[in-house]
Amino acid sequence: MSNQRQQLGYVRVSTSKQTTDQQHDALKAAGVTRIFEDVMSGAKKDRAGLQALLAYAREGDTITVVALDRLGRSMTHVILTIEELQERGILLRSLREGVDFSQPLGKMLAGIFASMAEYERAPIKERADAAREAARARGKQTGRPRALDRPKIERAWSLREAGFTPSEIAASLKVSRATFYRAFDSARELASA
Structure with a gap:
């Protein structure tokens, strides 16, 4: 793979009765050169097409979607995917929402998404910490079991x-x-x- 920045795309439909043709056409018109695809619910986290795209994309590449909801059905999953892209220096563009993370407005939105992801993780961490403390108080093993007893x-x-x-x-x-x-x-x- 060359060091040239790539225009990548991701399309998803929920069932095999739906077609990705419209999404493919929109992404190709937007200059996308390689498209990854899934035919499954956005609620599923183990989507092969999305995982292949994330493994393939490199810093400086741009990933384009027709709409942000193509990245996942839940806002949490969409936010976490966006956060991963930001951490890796991969730009995101959404055609429907008109979001381009390489532009000033997109960068501001990326910051908002990062704040939302941080806010999303805080109560999860608090609940996990409370559960571990309750387990320890009852004398239960928490975390990964020791390799050597x-x-x-x-x-x-x-x-x-x-x-x-x-x-x-x-x-x-x-x-x-x-x-x-x-x-x-x-x-x-x-x-x-």
């Missing part, structure tokens, strides 16, 4: 005292060396406490 840490300690190298121990426990070192350091702290 106490018996494995004791085994690692024994192997280390027997002269095995960290790489050999990590391989025998089927963990990375970094995981071994973290577990070994925390076990040493517990032993010295």
Whole structure:
């Protein structure tokens, strides 16, 4: 792929009974050279066409849609997609809304969308923090389970005292060396406490 900035497009219809022809025509008339497509509900997050577009697009490229609602059915998903594009330096243009994020008005709207995304994440984070705290108060494990439980840490300690190298121990426990070192350091702290 060259370093030339590309004019990319995305079209979506909800069912196979609908056609994307009108969207294709509008994007081609707007100068789009490559179009990615999905035929599925905008409520679904795992849309292959959108994922392929996001994987293909590079900084400086422009993605054009006929309307912002083509990016997703929920405002949250549309905002998060726009935020990802902004973070990656990919411009967005929506024909129906007349939004072009390379222009002053579009840049202002991009800022508004970024603020909305931040606002959207704040209550989600607060609820997640409260749920984790409630789980901890009840003695429940929160987050990702530990790769090495106490018996494995004791085994690692024994192997280390027997002269095995960290790489050999990590391989025998089927963990990375970094995981071994973290577990070994925390076990040493517990032993010295």
